[in-house]
Amino acid sequence: MTxxxxxxxxxxxxxxxPDAARYGDTGANTLAHIADWAAARNRPLRLPxxxxxxxxxxxxxxxxxxxxxxxRRDGFTGAYTAAREASAGKDTPSGHWEMAGLPVLVDWxxxxxxxxxxxxxxxxxxxxxxxxGGVLGDCxxxxxxxxxxxxxxxxxxxxxxxxxxxxxxxxxxxxxxEFGLQHLYxxxxxxxxxxxxxxxxxxxxRPFLGSTGHYVRTPHRKDIAVEPPGxxxxxxxxxxxxxxxxxxxxxxxxxHRGLTQExxxxxxxxxxxxxxxxVQSAPDEALVFTNFVDFDTHFGHRxxxxxxxxxxxxxxxxxxxxxxxxxxxxxxxxSADHGCDPTRPGSDHxxxxxxxxxxxxxxxxxxxxxxxxxxx
Numbered sequence: 001m002t003x004x005x006x007x008x009x010x011x012x013x014x015x016x017x018p019d020a021a022r023y024g025d026t027g028a029n030t031l032a033h034i035a036d037w038a039a040a041r042n043r044p045l046r047l048p049x050x051x052x053x054x055x056x057x058x059x060x061x062x063x064x065x066x067x068x069x070x071x072r073r074d075g076f077t078g079a080y081t082a083a084r085e086a087s088a089g090k091d092t093p094s095g096h097w098e099m100a101g102l103p104v105l106v107d108w109x110x111x112x113x114x115x116x117x118x119x120x121x122x123x124x125x126x127x128x129x130x131x132x133g134g135v136l137g138d139c140x141x142x143x144x145x146x147x148x149x150x151x152x153x154x155x156x157x158x159x160x161x162x163x164x165x166x167x168x169x170x171x172x173x174x175x176x177x178e179f180g181l182q183h184l185y186x187x188x189x190x191x192x193x194x195x196x197x198x199x200x201x202x203x204x205x206r207p208f209l210g211s212t213g214h215y216v217r218t219p220h221r222k223d224i225a226v227e228p229p230g231x232x233x234x235x236x237x238x239x240x241x242x243x244x245x246x247x248x249x250x251x252x253x254x255x256h257r258g259l260t261q262e263x264x265x266x267x268x269x270x271x272x273x274x275x276x277x278x279v280q281s282a283p284d285e286a287l288v289f290t291n292f293v294d295f296d297t298h299f300g301h302r303x304x305x306x307x308x309x310x311x312x313x314x315x316x317x318x319x320x321x322x323x324x325x326x327x328x329x330x331x332x333x334x335s336a337d338h339g340c341d342p343t344r345p346g347s348d349h350x351x352x353x354x355x356x357x358x359x360x361x362x363x364x365x366x367x368x369x370x371x372x373x374x375x376x
Contacts, residue, residue: 002329003282006099006289007275008250009315010092011296013339013352014055015063017084020351025090025339028350030300031059033343034312035067037305044069045309049319053334053357054080054365061370062353076365079358085338086373090349091167093201093225095337096253096291098374100232108168109199115139117164119198126194130187134159137173141165142301142347143217147173147208151215154179160187165301166348168201176207176218185222192224201226202252219266223252234258237287245282247274248291268294268311272318279325300340301347308342323359330360335374 013030020026038045047055047070056070062082087094087104094104111117116138123135134157136150141163147154150161154175161173170191174184184205192203205222208215228235235258238244244260248271251262263278265271271292278288292315299308326332339352354374 002284002327003286003288003331005275005279005330005332006287007332007334008096008099008289008291009295009334009336010291010293011300011338011340011349012312012336012355013341013350014059014082014336014355015353017351017353023090023351025341025344025351028339028341028344028352029059029063030308030339030341030350030352031055031355032063032065032067033341034305034309035069037343038309039068043309046313047316049316049323050312050334050357052076053078053359054367055334055355055357057367058082058353058355058357061367077359079363079366079368081356081368081371081376082353083335083356083371083374083376084353085351086375089168090338090351091169091201092337093168093228093253095354095374096250097228097232099335099337100228100234100254100289101236101375102228102230102232103373103375104229107199108201109195110166110168111140111164111170113140118162118170122194122198123162126187126191129190129194132159132187133157135162137161137163139163140347143171143173143206143297144302145347147206147215147217148213151175151208151210152212160184168199169204170195170200170202171204171206173206173208173217176209176220179207181207181220188222188224196226219264221249223249225252225255227255227257232258234287234289240285243283243286245278245286245288247271247278247288249293250289250291253291268292268315269318272315272321276321276325279322279330296340296349300342300349303342303344303347305342326360328361331358331363332360333358337374 035045054076058080188205334357336354339350341350
């Protein structure tokens with residue numbers, strides 16, 4: 001193997017796992033339900049390149065049914081699996097760490113689905129330490145929805161907007177220009193230090209810009225994350241002298257450990273451009289790990305089925321560019337870290353199987369069945 005490329009289609013689940021009921025996710029199937037939605041509107045989901053790699057077949061392994069529009073039964077050019085997560089939960093760090101060989105077998109700390117949802121003693125101590133007059137939100141919410149709900153009041157009071165999700169996370173949103181980016185990063189670091197005792201995996205700074213009714217998040221998001229509790233594939237590769245290149249939020253997820261380079265991009269298209277640049281330039285034995293976050297952030301959490309369908313087709317249309325650049329010996333895998341079924345109520349992730357599609361020059365197609373871990 002010359003080089004390895006991991007492409008994470010963030011949140012592309014392919015069918016509920018046997019333990020999905022524990023998480024309230026019985027019947028979830030991100031891919032199949034998007035395909036159903038598209039077919040019902042006479043615009044069948046077209047993913048010919050992913051289908052040829054085995055995406056539809058992987059979904060059939062997970063759920064027993066082929067997604068509408070993805071009915072190819074043979075001639076696959078990828079080796080495909082449907083993988084179940086061994087880690088507890090359905091959050092971002094656990095899914096990525098498990099892909100890199102480190103399942104998380106204990107539960108993170110989570111915040112209850114109540115209003116308010118954060119412990120009063122923590123908020124009081126945090127506001128005092130950061131000299132904050134108050135907070136807004138204090139609930140489970142979609143990040144885009146909550147900044148439009150509280151953006152005006154935030155700008156009037158200067159109070160940060162705080163919220164969480166099904167992930168083990170404390171998120172802080174402020175107006176980037178009026179509150180200040182470095183100020184935001186500082187108060188998030190204080191919160192992270194205070195929440196360690198509650199086993200919270202991440203604190204995320206979520207800056208935004210704009211005005212009434214037109215608030216938009218900026219690319220200056222910053223994740224402050226707990227370090228993986230053991231060695232991952234990234235640590236092993238770096239220790240062996242390989243280049244380990246993180247694209248997108250991978251660096252944040254791994255607490256910037258085990259990496260030699262980190263590259264950011266503003267959206268899925270820019271991320272694909274950055275990936276292609278690495279396929280052209282990464283040295284022998286490099287590991288390139290890429291997260292395509294728009295599927296989750298822009299479409300899954302927002303329950304935007306149409307947007308998710310369009311993003312899948314746009315990703316598929318770019319795959320030939322990647323295939324044309326691969327060198328003999330290169331190995332690629334397309335996978336996901338959890339589901340986020342946009343047809344379900346709420347805005348949370350969903351506990352699902354994920355696809356694992358292995359391909360590259362010289363890689364033979366084949367069915368590797370249902371696997372019991374993302375890191376199998």
